Amino acid sequence: MARGTIQNKETFLTNIADQLGRKRKTEGVERPQWSKSPQHDVFAGMSQDEMLDRFVLQCDKIHTNVVVIPQKDLASSFERVVSDMGSGSIVHWNDPRFETYGLKETLKKQEDAGVDVFEWNPDLGHKNIEKAEQANIGVTFSDTTLAESGTVVLHSNAGKGRSVSLLPQRYIAIIPKSTLVPRMTQAAEKLHELADENGRTPSCVNFISGPSNSADIELRLVVGVHGPVQATYIVIDDQ
């Protein structure tokens, strides 16, 4: 990839150093050992099941439906959630976990029954966005799931389009229970590991906590503004 440009750096940063009354620092700055670390105490030592309980409680506060099911019930549960959302067209990630958890087959069945099912396909370019924009339901997996805030964390890549969780009217996140961690702290650690492995952070990391909402009119909560108007999490008890 071609390197980008940087303009006016020297004068700008030298001025900052001057104002701070010292020479420019270009190396040797270490983060101090912070005196407090309350973020590590949140849900510390909790089992996956305890975290799941907290997660479910939090989802209620963020207007998000959540169902917890054993893996064998995933197909039927998924079909029920889709039908509760009024069926219609579906767009979903191209992610190997759809195969692993047997959802591919479920989606094939929907398609055979006449539902417009579209798998994100980088080769089709802009068509992906059109499909997502017209879809009733977008489906993704969660890469990391935050118990404290009821959040699914999605890392982008070619098969995992950003629009799938954004443009459709409604959103379903499939959450393997094993992806549950206490909070954003652990998700940040995971991003570190990922950056070490791949040499970079995914271009887009989304922390999604329920449907989109706004309180801009008289501070009254409106659920569903620019993103999905409704969100359901399906948690697979995979442990």
Added chain:
Amino acid sequence: MSVKIGDDKFFDRVEKGIDNEFMRKAVREAQSRLEGRKSAIQEEMGNWEDWRELSEEIRQHTLENLDYYLEQFAENVAAQGGHVFFAETAEEANQYISGIIKEKDAKNVIKSKSMVTEEIGMNEKLEELGANVVESDLGEWILQLDDQDPPSHIVVPALHKNKEQIEETFREKRQYDQTSDPNELALFARKELRKDFLAADVGITGNNFAVAESGSISLVTNEGNARLATTLPKTQISVMGMERIVPTWEELDVLVTMLCNSAVGQKLTSYITGLTATKEDGDVDGPEEFHVVIIDNGRSKILGTKYQSALQCIRCAACINVCPVYRHIGGHSYGSIYPGPIGAVLTPLLEGYDEHKELPYASTLCAACTDACPVKIPLHELLVEHRKDIVEKTGKVGFAEKMAYKGFAYGATHPSLYSFGKNQAPGYISSISKSDEDGKGKGFGPAKMWTNIRDLPEKDKDDSFRKWFENRSKGEES
């Protein structure tokens, strides 16, 4: 727009604010609700003070090493194909952004909420080029449709408007034909703005915090508009104040947590997006071209001074939500896009005292703001420092105040005059203490602002304290 909004004088703005009953009620309710939510979440967290101390430490360390972290950030953005422009002034920033708009021949620009783009007056500059610039945050869009009404709160910009006014604006400007139900209004905005998102050539956002180690920016919203503005357009421009940066994702976690807690009492808002340069090979959505504009615009003057802590601000508005003065006069009275206690501290620092010298006095110094601040900015102390500087450096004390003190000093050092004044004062006060029938006070000069709002106490029938004390002493002797 720039930092300064409107041309009215401070007291005229305040008078308008105080006379606006709807606004005052809306502000009272908003403050109670937002503050209530923040308190609830603080209690739930349990160790709020630890979080505050950690956040303060992070902000202080970052500011002390700001040149280092900004360089690290810029290098990481560029290494991944993004472009970085350091802008000393608003003009430089606008010129660079205008250059991109021209180069792309962009007709449609979609924006997500960004205070710093308001600060540099970016929209007007881009509109002069003929670009159609659309605000996508619901509150900002409402204000934009209503002939660019300025924001009155940094988190809830259209706080001063009621749903009927919003309905009227939609009706007038967009042939809206439904009711004033907020759900219907929001759904209408969704449909209208979706077209703008899909048509946009360029997306412009702010940046809640840059992450130096990875060259990422972060965007915190509930509506999802920042996601749309960064997913669909081919070109993305992110504009940030130079202090909005953290060393690593570890600190991003802490400050985003504090921002969501303190701004709206949520664990996390619905959408927090970390974006790192352009989209990757094979990605369909996301920007092909990515620019970050890092803005000084007066901030570096604050570094190394006693006001440096003001740059710790994470724009959560917690100080605004507890301020008793904001509660009564509302956001527009500050005459700045940054209202409330942080606005009263920051505005004169960015733009000088000339037009903003009243702001540090728009405070009771009750310190509720300092207690509320998640990054521990000593706001009320900084306001006192401003007051000192206004007097010491500019000698700007109001004429009436100066004369009153001079007169008092003369009178108090001349016993006969003092005694005369003491005996005359009660009569004078009672003559101006009551309001006229039209509700306007009879006081004049410095007393006028008081008597316009409330009556002065009437002369006490037991006369002066001295007389009372003399009588009391006599009584005891007998």
